[in-house]
Amino acid sequence: MTELAKTYTPQAFEGKWYQYWMDQKFFHAEPNSDKEPFTIVIPPPNVTGVLHMGHMLNNTIQDVLVRKARMEGKNACWVPGTDHASIATEAKVVQMLRERGIKKSDLSREDFLKYAWEWKEKYGGIILDQLKKLGASCDWDRTRFTMEPKLSEAVIEVFIDLYNKGLIYRGLRMVNWDPLGKTALSDEEVIHKEVQSKLYYIKYFMADGSGEFVTIATTRPETILADVAICVNPSDERFKAIVGKKVWVPFLKREIPVIADDYVDMDFGTGCLKVTPAHDVNDYALGQKYGLPVIDILDENGFLNADAKDERYIGKDRFAVRKQIAIDLVEAAHILKIEEYKNQVGTSERTGAVIEPRLSLQWWVDMKKFMERNPQVLEAVMSDEIQFHPAKMKNTYKHWIDNIKDWCISRQLWWGQRIPAWYNESGNFVGVGKTAEEALINRANTNDFAKAKADETTPNTQHPTPNAQHPTPNTQHPTPNAQHPSPNALHQDEDVLDTWFSSWLWPISVFDGFENPENEDIKHFYPTNDLVTAPEIMFFWVARMIMAGYEWRGEKPFSNVYYTGIVRDKQRRKMSKSLGNSPDPLDLIAQFGADGVRMGMLICSPAGNDILFDESQVEQGRNFANKIWNAFRLVKSWEVKPDNGFKPEIIISNNISANWFAGRLLQALIDIEDKYKGYKLSEALMGVYKLIWDDFCAWYLEMVKPVYGEPMNESTFNQTIAFFEELMKLLHPFMPFITEEIWQSMATRKAGSSICIEPYPIPRNAQSPDLSRVFETIQQIRNLRNSKGLSPKIAFEISIKANDKSLYEPYNFLIQKLANISAIHYVLVQPDGAILLPVGTDEVFIGLSLKIDLVADREKIEQEIIYLEGFMKSVNAKLSNAKFVANAKPELVEKERQKKADAAQKIEILRKNI
RNA sequence: GGAGGCAUAGCUCAGCUGGUUCAGAGCAUCUGCCUUACAAGCAGAGGGUCCGCGGUUCGAACCCGUGUGCCUCCACCA
Numbered sequence: 006m007t008e009l010a011k012t013y014t015p016q017a018f019e020g021k022w023y024q025y026w027m028d029q030k031f032f033h034a035e036p037n038s039d040k041e042p043f044t045i046v047i048p049p050p051n052v053t054g055v056l057h058m059g060h061m062l063n064n065t066i067q068d069v070l071v072r073k074a075r076m077e078g079k080n081a082c083w084v085p086g087t088d089h090a091s092i093a094t095e096a097k098v099v100q101m102l103r104e105r106g107i108k109k110s111d112l113s114r115e116d117f118l119k120y121a122w123e124w125k126e127k128y129g130g131i132i133l134d135q136l137k138k139l140g141a142s143c144d145w146d147r148t149r150f151t152m153e154p155k156l157s158e159a160v161i162e163v164f165i166d167l168y169n170k171g172l173i174y175r176g177l178r179m180v181n182w183d184p185l186g187k188t189a190l191s192d193e194e195v196i197h198k199e200v201q202s203k204l205y206y207i208k209y210f211m212a213d214g215s216g217e218f219v220t221i222a223t224t225r226p227e228t229i230l231a232d233v234a235i236c237v238n239p240s241d242e243r244f245k246a247i248v249g250k251k252v253w254v255p256f257l258k259r260e261i262p263v264i265a266d267d268y269v270d271m272d273f274g275t276g277c278l279k280v281t282p283a284h285d286v287n288d289y290a291l292g293q294k295y296g297l298p299v300i301d302i303l304d305e306n307g308f309l310n311a312d313a314k315d316e317r318y319i320g321k322d323r324f325a326v327r328k329q330i331a332i333d334l335v336e337a338a339h340i341l342k343i344e345e346y347k348n349q350v351g352t353s354e355r356t357g358a359v360i361e362p363r364l365s366l367q368w369w370v371d372m373k374k375f376m377e378r379n380p381q382v383l384e385a386v387m388s389d390e391i392q393f394h395p396a397k398m399k400n401t402y403k404h405w406i407d408n409i410k411d412w413c414i415s416r417q418l419w420w421g422q423r424i425p426a427w428y429n430e431s432g433n434f435v436g437v438g439k440t441a442e443e444a445l446i447n448r449a450n451t452n453d454f455a456k457a458k459a460d461e462t463t464p465n466t467q468h469p470t471p472n473a474q475h476p477t478p479n480t481q482h483p484t485p486n487a488q489h490p491s492p493n494a495l496h497q498d499e500d501v502l503d504t505w506f507s508s509w510l511w512p513i514s515v516f517d518g519f520e521n522p523e524n525e526d527i528k529h530f531y532p533t534n535d536l537v538t539a540p541e542i543m544f545f546w547v548a549r550m551i552m553a554g555y556e557w558r559g560e561k562p563f564s565n566v567y568y569t570g571i572v573r574d575k576q577r578r579k580m581s582k583s584l585g586n587s588p589d590p591l592d593l594i595a596q597f598g599a600d601g602v603r604m605g606m607l608i609c610s611p612a613g614n615d616i617l618f619d620e621s622q623v624e625q626g627r628n629f630a631n632k633i634w635n636a637f638r639l640v641k642s643w644e645v646k647p648d649n650g651f652k653p654e655i656i657i658s659n660n661i662s663a664n665w666f667a668g669r670l671l672q673a674l675i676d677i678e679d680k681y682k683g684y685k686l687s688e689a690l691m692g693v694y695k696l697i698w699d700d701f702c703a704w705y706l707e708m709v710k711p712v713y714g715e716p717m718n719e720s721t722f723n724q725t726i727a728f729f730e731e732l733m734k735l736l737h738p739f740m741p742f743i744t745e746e747i748w749q750s751m752a753t754r755k756a757g758s759s760i761c762i763e764p765y766p767i768p769r770n771a772q773s774p775d776l777s778r779v780f781e782t783i784q785q786i787r788n789l790r791n792s793k794g795l796s797p798k799i800a801f802e803i804s805i806k807a808n809d810k811s812l813y814e815p816y817n818f819l820i821q822k823l824a825n826i827s828a829i830h831y832v833l834v835q836p837d838g839a840i841l842l843p844v845g846t847d848e849v850f851i852g853l854s855l856k857i858d859l860v861a862d863r864e865k866i867e868q869e870i871i872y873l874e875g876f877m878k879s880v881n882a883k884l885s886n887a888k889f890v891a892n893a894k895p896e897l898v899e900k901e902r903q904k905k906a907d908a909a910q911k912i913e914i915l916r917k918n919i
Numbered sequence: 920g921g922a923g924g925c926a927u928a929g930c931u932c933a934g935c936u937g938g939u940u941c942a943g944a945g946c947a948u949c950u951g952c953c954u955u956a957c958a959a960g961c962a963g964a965g966g967g968u969c970c971g972c973g974g975u976u977c978g979a980a981c982c983c984g985u986g987u988g989c990c991u992c993c994a995c996c997a
Binding site: 703 | 922923930932939941944946947952955956961962992995
């Protein structure tokens, strides 16, 4: 037998076994199987991403679920892949180009995309290799990319389909504009942050030259150059006189009207609002309502354009102008005062830039209509057809669905799926189609509804507001050209689609469910089983996948959604690159082993709770691996001989120990399965941890361990190996590497075998002896040794006075072995001068004359008596309460009576002891 | 501004439909041990007004109300 290292060295095994698993194709699944499918699609990480702690947690959980399912004999399929992440990736490419001295604006679309693909080929997919280090059992043959040709085709088809169904429209609307990314964003991509800013009180002088003025409070003085009106509340007495009159915009001397509308809050600021339709969502609504002009003074970069009219500011950044104009206003005596003010500003999720509300023509999905077609999207979640873990997430989901808004899906970027809309030479919309030809044909064939929708709107036509939340639905398409142009004269929309417009198809598109809706893969693997993701993308992704599932498959995309928490550091700060508080996952793996890291991440991360990561947890994981390793070393070291060479007592004793452990194993299996069912993975892992460390190592192995130098009998050895094997299988989903290594070396295995595909342990009947009194006796004796400074090496005799001897006598060998007792006597009265240890309502006597701190002992016992007497009192109170006896369940009353009797007996024992 | 959630040991969390599992676990702490598998270990111990205050009930960590403190999500008050 080869010597095993004293400590477990993960580096020696992890690479080897991962390679083996790959070679043997254990992770690959085909639909031609009688096995029940079990599918997970990975939340595709950004193609340019690098593994961070969040990924580690998320993918460890997925791997646990998949590995367990695989061992349960299911056709387990975990589909990996990456997301093209249009904004994030484009931003990175732009930055890379800038470093090389190339400006994006100097490149053609084609050239830029060439660079982007180059970048993707070079850095894309690093993260997938990193996942392998973690042990992720993905079906790598199925790796997909959201921008690969087939998936892009699906996206385009879906766009066309939605357009034909009348669910997509193009509209001039206020959008969230990211001046850094130079693109529109959906509401979900905007993060509101509280910032400290200033509230400027600015004087607007009456245009009649009277010298009178009104004061307006604003946080954005630069937008006064885009003002088109002043608005007050109609019932505000202070301003009644000026409604209908005109004021001058500071500096510009442009005359603008004073209007009145209920929207204005009389109590806020000065009760007087400046109206800037081009740069504020509410102002835009007001502008629409009162037919005000729109003056847009900002360009796509957030710089002031010529429409600002004031030379001092044109061509300058909005924030620079804000500072400058404030100074200029003060100088011109236009400022009454400036106050510190806290308010919320929207920022871009990707670039961090402050969002600018901007009027622009974008493509939208009509979500209200979409939801009307697919009511199951909400119903399925509320009825637990799709289960959320934790369930409290259902509230958040419902709230979003109930207040759903149209989805802005066009992005002014190049990296992504180009919108399949076509325009004629004068820029007028012609139609939608994969090609110009198709767009023309499609236009002719477009169903009546879509055609009507496309035709009904001409610029500047207003429609009644169907919903107060959508002040400006103003759906419009430029009037299509009456005569059909030739395809050559058409040009395609310059914009691409929102990344999430491809991600929402992921569970379907990875199985080519759009290209070929009846193919074997999708029929077998869809709907998928579990989705593991972060709560912050519930709206971006989870909700929309559910929508897509019902719209195109008529079926839910998954049955369970497990929301992970955010990984934070000990101070509860979110782990992030910028804070530098996130350890490099690969370093951690190198240091503690993948198994240790997996265990460290999972041991304290209940679903939906943030996990406070600390390296000590990973250390705990490593220690656990080491513990298992050493248990294995022990078992391996035994010299095994046939049973007939042993005394029968030894065989009998060992059988008792084995039976006891079998019972513990049974109970643990049931408990652990229960935890899995509730997706309480941390608790399931804890169950395995305690079963292995406490029950198996600390108790069972010590029970059967031969004295040093003695051999082990064969049947017990085999039984122990069988237990060990069960434990390894139980642990395998959590710690795949060490379990494989040990499983492979604990017995001779067939070529091509693996614990990965071994059957997951199922509960088996076991008759387990009740050793609770025996264990308590052992613990009491150990405790005594500890407190009295008695070496464990000194053996002594004990006497037991028990109500029921059968709870002790058959197990004498255990007490002797584990507490180092030389002999056990059963007595009816207390031996003279013996020390008493209470064990339940029984008494254990130690016949040693020891130097004992009598006072301290006595105090302790007296305290215990006081406690028990108090306890008796409360039990008595219960029992003498007629209402309790009448109302409580009879077995409960009986229990109370038993408790009373036990307590009385214990008190008696303790009294005697004093 | 709206909605939701949380508060139990030093830390992270269990605690199902109210009753004994005299409120549990892991980690951390403390005390003894280098006992031939493991010091990344062994044996043991201590540690809690279940956030405050009311109420319902025979009985409350659990149900209701209220206060306080934290967190998350949503949101266009200049």
